[in-house]
Amino acid sequence: MTRSTPPKNWFSYIVRSVVLGLVVAALVIWLQPLLERWQLERQQASQPISYAKAVNRAAPAVVNIYSLSEVRGSYYSRRPSTVLRLGSGVIMDNVGHILTAAHVVADVSSIEIALQDGRRTSAQVIGVDAITDLAVLRIELDNLPVIPQDHQLRSSVGDVVLAIGNPLNLGQTITQGIVSATGGRMGVINSHADLMQMDAVINEGASGGALVNSEGYLVGINNAQFRGPAGQSVEGIYFAVPYSLARSIMRTLIEEGEVVRGYLGINSSDNPAAQTYQQPGIFVTAVDPNSPAAQAGLRPEDYIVEIAGQQISSAPEGLALISTTRPGTELEIRYFRGNEQFTTTVTITKLAN
Known part of the structure; x- marks a missing residue:
């Protein structure tokens, strides 16, 4: 009986197989993240665009404001009447400071805050700045939801924004828009309020609510709709006080009680x-x-x-x-x-x- 001997190229065959296996393994490892990203992009492309995450983060911190004010009597009735006014506000910290529009709480006799979790409480006015149309309120409640904030955040023209408020007391409502200008426009409301312009709708009762970006971060406090020379409403042109300015005014009002200019x-x-x-x-x-x-x-x-x-x-x-x-x-x-x-x-x- 004779013993068979391995072919002369047996060793090189084994080496080539090992090298090929290593190359294939390396390619799989290198391509796997690209394949996973491709699959994720395909899944995202097949899903509708949604801002649910942003709304879920921001909306709990936007409150409804109900205030009572007295209207002087008229020729037909000398008795003053009490009028319910609507507005919205934003919880800015866990000690209960709320930012809103000054015209929401101007000349009112009482203020009630309604949170989205069903709680209701009265509010104290800490300070008002008519120039920027901002006011700071304070409530005494625990476990408050606070609006997401980024002190370094700056908005740009073209950003998608969401306005959150309580228009006409219908309940919390979200409208979508695009930032058209980030400030510096003269002759709009007043020249000391460096307002953002956007087309997210702000109806009566939504003033003072939150303007947030697509990630739910606060970018402004909703202010007003633009009005033409004759006082008529102009559709598609709305304004908000930018977050950086609103935050600065809030801190000044809390610390000093007024803004001196x-x-x-x-x-x-x-x-x-x-x-x-x-x-x-x-x-x-x-x-x-x-x-x-x-x-x-x-x-x-x-x-x-x-x-x-x-x-x-x-x-x-x-x-x-x-x-x-x-x-x-x-x-x-x-x-x-x-x-x-x-x-x-x-x-x-x-x-x-």
């Missing part, structure tokens, strides 16, 4: 003088009588280009600088009147709410 006493716009003087600035359209601006000699059609040594790039920027200046501070203003350049000093006073 500087007052110059001008109405202004960005145009038409920017092209004439070939540099950005503030075109003065009107000067309030006996205001710091009037006392400093400023007139309509003056063009302010520098305040306190700082070049002004736009009217909102200039007004923001004045607003944050403490009353009693003297500021040097450089401006053009026609082709001549002048410098004057104004003493900033307190802006009345």
